[in-house]
Amino acid sequence: MRNRRLVMSAALVAAGVGLVPGIAQAAPGAGPDATRGTGGATYSSPAERTVVTEGPQGAKGKQGAQGAPGKQGAQDASTSIHLTAHTDGARSIELRSHVIDFDAPALDVVVSWGDGTTDTYALPAGGASDARDLKHRYTVLGTYDVKVTAKNAAAGTEAVNELKFTTKGAEFTAHEPTRLLDTRAGVGAAKAKVGPRSSVALKVAGAAKVPAGATAVALNVTVTNTTGAGHVSVQSTKDRAEGAETSNVNFAAGQTVPNLVIEAIGEDGYVHLFNGGWEPVDLIADVTGYFAPAHANGWGALNPTRVVDTREGLGTARGQVPGQGTFGVEIAGRAGVPKGATAVAVNLTATNPRSAGHLTAYPSGKAAPATSNVNFTAGQTVANSAVVPIGPDGKINVRNGGWDPADVVVDVVGYYTPESRSALVAHGIPLRLLDTRKDGWGWKAGPLKARTHFPMQLEADTTTPDVDGWVLNTTVTDTRGNGFLSVTPDPNFWSDYVNGTAVTPQRPVSSVLNWTKGATVANVAQTPGGKGGMIDLWNQGWEDTHLLVDLLAYYKTD
16 A cells, blocks of 8 residues: 555535545564554564574574574674565565675575465675565465575575564454444443443454454444433554544434444454443444454455345335344345355445334344344434345345334445455554545535535556455534435546546445434445546535545455
């Protein structure tokens, strides 16, 4: 993601067009091990770790005092190797191999990548301080030992340094919906409301069959028993959660509101949920899957495709789903989802409900879990994202947990399958890409106009985008009427907008989130970029609204 710039069309928000700084990178770590940042992890093994040995006919050398290379009485006693590696992509490593030897032997350098492959290069006699930048892509995600060996054939000696690193990307494993946290019942935390401006720590990695090596999680987070307005932020550390400028769930007094959260897991195996309101609330978190740096299921991006609409009889019987009723949805092998998919990402919408209730999506062949994906009140239209495991028959089930009928809409936005190699790269700290309430680099503060789309460029103009999918948290606020938000790929390059040659994208029918007048609503959007790394944010309402967009993660093949 280095050198990437993010460009936005400000013309639809306010006058002016400009550039927004690219995705930030953490400063390289100074220590010998991993230093994790928002754009990847930096690993290093300093020259003091170099071990010099003689060949098969000689004796094994010793490392020198205080980390100095061991002297063998051989010509290359001064050879040292300094290794630094950065994992910016999902499967790739960028390695700097710095070989230093001022005694001037000719050296043959072998880089063993830890997956059975090697690269070689030669350093001529004459004294050298040679730094080489090499890049390697791994077929399988995981932890690898990279070893660099500088061989002095004339002296029969060699110097070796190595480092261990873990690929940045993570693949998905579906998890039967399981409750990890319920402060009403004392599940996963104390049986008590989470106080105002305070947080609760939730053990994820190592809990409920989520392995200790998991690095990110898909959680459905619900806030309930609210007595005032507020928001919930979910982060990998307590400090990040309590200092976050972004929110995952927004609520008003008396509301029960869920939202999908895809978040990095802290190195201690926890995530932290912060109550940003001024009144205590109950919090619920249900795991539906996790990501780990190992071969599992990669991401497959799709343009949003409607597969169920009970108002029209699409995908199921026409007519509202009765209270406590369930229907199955054929999902594998349909709407671009391959038959081998293990889970599907959907936007699940309840509309025209006759009373309060909730919707639950879960794999077929399983009993309905005690979890919810969408909560609604009478007459409300509410959408929420969900990641749902697919049953062995290729179906998912949707249950109306209310006591009265409601219409249901399901839009597919992506899937997970063993055949896909696109892995999640969690950004670590949410990056605010857009806030129409404030002046930005290239736009003036002002709401997104009604019935317009806002094109946003996330990569440079290219027909082969580097990123296969984006995980964004979208929030509307200061809404002036009812409406809904759509997020789709844009068919234009950014240069088409600059040159005035852009074609108007087709208006979508899918919704990422729905709102009513005066509401603040958030939801996750998982979307591919268009051919130029472009996406469109559509205000489908008839009144202006403010919009916030935060980058949570992205999917990459390399």
